Amino acid sequence: MRLELRLEKSRKLEYLVPIVSVALSLVVCAVLLLSTGTNPMTAYGAMLKEAFGTSYGFTEVLVKATPLILCGLGVMLAFKMLFWNIGAEGQLHMGAWGASAVVMTGWEGSAWLMIPAMMLCGFAAGALWALIPAYLKVKLNTNEIITTLLLNYVAILWVAHFIYGPWKDPVSFGFPMTKQFPDGAQLLRFGDSRVHLGFVFALVIALLLYFIQEKSRWGFEIAVTGGNPKAAEYAGMNAGRNILLVMLISGGLAGLAGMVEVSAIQLKLLKDISPHAAPYGYTAIIIAWLARRNPWGVVLVSILMGGLYVGGETVQITMKLPVNIVLIIQALILFFVLGGDILSRYRLVFDRHDRKEAPSGG
Amino acid sequence: MEGSWLILLVAILQAAVRSGTPILFVCIGEIYAERSGILNVGLEGLMLVGAIAGFTAGYTAGNPLVGIFAAAIAGALFSLIHAYVTITLRADQIVSGLTLTILGTGISGFFGKPMIGQVGVGFDQFAIPVLSKIPILGQVLFQQDAMVYLSFVFVPIAWWVMYKTHLGLAIRSVGENPSAADSLGVSVVRIRYGCVLFGGAMAGLGGAYLSLAYTTMWIEQMSGGRGWITLALVIFAAWNPGRAMLGAYLFGGADALQLRIQAVGIGIPTYFLMMLPYVLTIVILVLASRASLRRRIGAPAALGIPYAREER
Numbered sequence: 131m132r133l134e135l136r137l138e139k140s141r142k143l144e145y146l147v148p149i150v151s152v153a154l155s156l157v158v159c160a161v162l163l164l165s166t167g168t169n170p171m172t173a174y175g176a177m178l179k180e181a182f183g184t185s186y187g188f189t190e191v192l193v194k195a196t197p198l199i200l201c202g203l204g205v206m207l208a209f210k211m212l213f214w215n216i217g218a219e220g221q222l223h224m225g226a227w228g229a230s231a232v233v234m235t236g237w238e239g240s241a242w243l244m245i246p247a248m249m250l251c252g253f254a255a256g257a258l259w260a261l262i263p264a265y266l267k268v269k270l271n272t273n274e275i276i277t278t279l280l281l282n283y284v285a286i287l288w289v290a291h292f293i294y295g296p297w298k299d300p301v302s303f304g305f306p307m308t309k310q311f312p313d314g315a316q317l318l319r320f321g322d323s324r325v326h327l328g329f330v331f332a333l334v335i336a337l338l339l340y341f342i343q344e345k346s347r348w349g350f351e352i353a354v355t356g357g358n359p360k361a362a363e364y365a366g367m368n369a370g371r372n373i374l375l376v377m378l379i380s381g382g383l384a385g386l387a388g389m390v391e392v393s394a395i396q397l398k399l400l401k402d403i404s405p406h407a408a409p410y411g412y413t414a415i416i417i418a419w420l421a422r423r424n425p426w427g428v429v430l431v432s433i434l435m436g437g438l439y440v441g442g443e444t445v446q447i448t449m450k451l452p453v454n455i456v457l458i459i460q461a462l463i464l465f466f467v468l469g470g471d472i473l474s475r476y477r478l479v480f481d482r483h484d485r486k487e488a489p490s491g492g
Numbered sequence: 493m494e495g496s497w498l499i500l501l502v503a504i505l506q507a508a509v510r511s512g513t514p515i516l517f518v519c520i521g522e523i524y525a526e527r528s529g530i531l532n533v534g535l536e537g538l539m540l541v542g543a544i545a546g547f548t549a550g551y552t553a554g555n556p557l558v559g560i561f562a563a564a565i566a567g568a569l570f571s572l573i574h575a576y577v578t579i580t581l582r583a584d585q586i587v588s589g590l591t592l593t594i595l596g597t598g599i600s601g602f603f604g605k606p607m608i609g610q611v612g613v614g615f616d617q618f619a620i621p622v623l624s625k626i627p628i629l630g631q632v633l634f635q636q637d638a639m640v641y642l643s644f645v646f647v648p649i650a651w652w653v654m655y656k657t658h659l660g661l662a663i664r665s666v667g668e669n670p671s672a673a674d675s676l677g678v679s680v681v682r683i684r685y686g687c688v689l690f691g692g693a694m695a696g697l698g699g700a701y702l703s704l705a706y707t708t709m710w711i712e713q714m715s716g717g718r719g720w721i722t723l724a725l726v727i728f729a730a731w732n733p734g735r736a737m738l739g740a741y742l743f744g745g746a747d748a749l750q751l752r753i754q755a756v757g758i759g760i761p762t763y764f765l766m767m768l769p770y771v772l773t774i775v776i777l778v779l780a781s782r783a784s785l786r787r788r789i790g791a792p793a794a795l796g797i798p799y800a801r802e803e804r
Contacts, residue, residue, distance in 0.1 A: 272781040291763035457598030
């Protein structure tokens with residue numbers, strides 16, 4: 131038995147693999163749950179019902195999906211150029227900090243001015259943070275996997291410094307957080323739900339990225355550089371400049387995710403703007419990979435992952451299950467997809483008598 | 493006055509060795525994996541799995557020795573996923589490693605829930621007779637715990653196997669030119685599996701150091717980026733177990749120093765001090781990449797590239 135390269139990718143498998151992967155990962159996770167004496171069916175039922183069975187639950191799914199879409203789009207764009215940006219978590223924190231800095235100047239203006247200023251500063255802070263590893267990669271070929279990741283820890287400590295120190299609300303009873311943002315710094319929410327304007331931004335950005343990717347010359351350059359760096363070089367494309375630009379956008383979008391979290395959800399800067407047990411910035415890596423490098427895929431997978439968050443929080447409260455199962459299920463899905471992708475690229479061949487080199491796309 | 497400075501220096505150096513030891517274990521293992529051509533960026537997850545497995549086993553058995561065996565086995569088993577996905581299925585090594593980190597973080601948190609707040613067992617420091625009487629060095633190196641001494645034994649063995657044995661030659665050749673090694677009758681698959689599993693076991697030990705010696709408790713995500721720091725250290729060490737020791741203590745020193753300055757409190761904000769190990773890692777990585785730009789050193793030629801015999 132061996133693996134043989136398919137001449138064409140199997141379209142059918144490309145869609146089948148993620149579905150089967152989700153199913154398999156739920157089966158494996160069920161074994162984990164059983165080992166702790168929990169009935170997995172009860173847990174999964176409760177998760178599904180809360181996330182997609184009630185209208186309140188679904189609005190919360192969209193709330194979780196918002197930062198995931200923004201970070202996921204950014205990470206996806208970088209992955210397309212084969213730049214391993216795994217620093218979305220830090221870029222998100224810097225974005226939240228940049229947006230909060232606008233408020234902490236003491237300015238209390240109208241939302242028409244404050245919100246754009248916060249968006250700009252959030253985007254800029256995330257972008258600058260992402261440009262550090264991008265610049266090091268372009269100039270010195272420094273491994274960006276390590277630098278982007280380590281800068282996450284630095285960014286989280288940076289935020290901690292401000293909320294434990296100079297920005298700490300004096301009447302917070304010792305809790306590390308800023309004072310609540312004034313009305314002008316709060317992003318519009320829809321109706322009674324916590325779904326906010328940030329979700330609309332996320333969809334608009336997905337649309338923009340779709341057009342950039344599919345229709346623009348620059349989108350083409352990114353795809354070529356990621357697919358075949360040598361060819362891109364011969365065609366006169368400037369890979370270094372493109373890496374810097376892509377990371378500017380990638381980090382900026384993660385920064386925007388941080389901005390909407392503080393401005394619409396937390397209404398202040400505090401610890402754990404991203405859930406500690408399953409940080410948005412890390413989930414975004416999984417989303418970008420599962421989305422097949424397609425912006426609409428990012429939106430879809432983010433909503434499903436949002437459901438996982440909401441479901442996970444529910445069973446944590448009602449069944450006392452560790453919320454870590456969210457991370458476990460995510461990682462298992464990705465492992466199964468990774469394995470399954472091989473099957474869509476290769477065919478299993480059983481060596482017996484038939485070993486002629488007949489090309490078949492299968 | 494001079495005497496008190498000396499005491500402080502010795503204390504910091506001693507703490508540097510303690511703080512560098514978990515990284516040293518992980519680094520030796522990763523050097524073997526990378527030398528065989530397999531990049532494993534899942535070290536952070538492996539350390540966490542080792543830390544919780546070691547803590548739980550040690551706690552249950554009431555014996556830290558049981559803990560380190562459990563940690564090594566858990567690390568090896570967990571890295572089997574990475575080995576299977578990257579060697580047999582030939583999937584992307586970076587994505588697989590990242591996923592391993594995420595999975596390890598989740599699983600360790602899941603099984604660690606009941607262990608939060610428990611006081612576990614651990615290794616105590618003890619002085620080695622005669623050697624610990626050497627001025628300065630004796631106190632720095634030979635008034636430590638059993639796992640530190642274990643690492644002293646591991647480093648020369650790892651160096652000797654890598655450079656002086658047939659096995660080491662096979663490992664290096666598989667990482668440099670797998671098809672040539674294959675044609676000479678070296679099993680690429682077997683060597684790579686062995687190295688990845690060894691790397692996993694060592695990462696498990698490194699994690700267990702945190703929960704059985706450095707502290708005697710389990711804290712969620714207690715590895716705190718040490719797995720990633722190790723990845724940079726491997727590059728700094730130019731894939732050489734001997735240089736890894738130097739590098740590990742350098743990073744340990746940064747950690748020990750920032751903790752000491754925090755304790756003394758000389759006006760630098762605490763959270764900025766806590767950034768020091770991460771920032772230092774980035775700086776050293778930058779210097780290492782500058783050096784390798786000038787003069788190509790180190791990285792095994794086939795690192796990160798899947799090997800398929802029929803595509804030779």
